[in-house]
Amino acid sequence: MAIPVGISACVLGQKVRFDGGHKQNRFVVDELSKHFEFKPVCPEVGIGMTIPRPAIRLLQLPNGDERLVDSKVHETDYTDKMKQFADKQLTNFDPLCGYVVCAKSPTCGMERVKLHIANGNTVPGGSVGIYTRELMARMPWLPVEEDGRLQDPVLRENFVFRVFSLNDFYQSLREMRSYDGFVKFHSRYKLVLMAHSPSAYKEMGRLVASIKEWDLDLFYIEYRQQFMDAIKNRASRSNKTNVLMHLQGYFKRSLTKTQKQELAELIMSYRNGNQPILAPLALINHYLKEYPDPYLQLQTFLNPYPEELKLRYGL
Ligand code: SF4
Known part of the structure; x- marks a missing residue:
């Protein structure tokens, strides 16, 4: 029986990125697909964003909170919608045995995602994408890895x-x-x-x-x-x-x-x-x-x- 593993949809080759492209990973598609039953999810499409769509980023507020906002119009804030989506999506995902996420994404990245501050600078060390943060908090035992690190x-x-x-x-x-x-x-x-x-x-x-x-x-x-x-x-x-x-x-x-x-x-x-x-x-x-x-x-x-x-x- 194939093993259920979640995956950022763009890593599987779906054209769901903000620019209409994908980030297909050959090892995932050619090798792991023979053993894993991938469950693709694009959280940004999941909250109703279009393809293509304006770029979004992680923004750190003066009080330390991190928000998922439109890169140009910071008042357009997707954080709460994304958390609600993650909550609903991950409830259906209990039997997962792993998750492959897309690196650098403010939604799906697992580490060192660019974290901006209002003046345009970034915070050293970066942060974790909003969806993947919810994923790891909800299932701390789950193996989670980024597409790039799989090389x-x-x-x-x-x-x-x-x-x-x-x-x-x-x-x-x-x-x-x-x-x-x-x-x-x-x-x-x-x-x-x-x-x-x-x-x-x-x-x-x-x-x-x-x-x-x-x-x-x-x-x-x-x-x-x-x-x-x-x-x-x-x-x-x-x-x-x-x-x-x-x-x-x-x-x-x-x-x-x-x-x-x-x-x-x-x-x-x-x-x-x-x-x-x-x-x-x-x-x-x-x-x-x-x-x-x-x-x-x-x-x-x-x-x-x-x-x-x-x-x-x-x-
Ligand atoms: S990184 Fe995540 S949110 Fe961005 S396109 Fe890929 S699956 Fe969608």
Whole structure:
């Protein structure tokens, strides 16, 4: 089943921008569309603005408030309408597993959007588009990424991985919430958590150990937030090396001395930046077929998303 992901309509190629153009992203259209069911939204069209339309901007008032206004006529203010639209739109979007937003837009941008002041200058650091701010406030667990940042292999991998993981969480636990269900889900992600955040790995281990003290619905909310926060951290090469060495330990009785040495060398080669992670992982997956281990076979770290996305090639 395709994974539901929201998207700024112009990033999908719809001609909805203020100048009648689009900002189609090839990776989104050519690769992610095979796995994600994109739900395009243009919030500016959603509040009744025309195509084409006058440009709008974020304006900071002297009291610090940020407003979405016409670039030339600042009295024409779209902020409240946009917030109302976001409120209505996002209510229907609860099962989303991610969102791709358009960079720099005063409506959809996720970071460093130009924030103007009345004299025409801008505020250093910028701000967040009005719609995307509402989105992130309403669903703080949701993976949100900008189209431009998806060109970066590390950010791209992390975003796509988080979308697949949230979908897995929903598939595993949305309907059938049980203590056992959470323990099983958590067990599959142990190596992932170790790679993304050793401190969250420990913290979440304690959380899951205390599960019987929780109401399951409250646990669901707490676990989802902690889990999604943890995997938002970039999995560093040194953390991933530790995980690979941990995996290596599972084969210490089954492999010959030469095989052990070959695997150890491959892991070191990855650690030193001479091999992508796929090299040691391919060998580990090969040994896993030869010497099956039920715990390892279920580990998401080994197969986090479809290989055809080629997300780990350069990592
Ligand atoms: S950035 Fe957002 S508001 Fe602007 S055209 Fe794209 S979808 Fe519409």
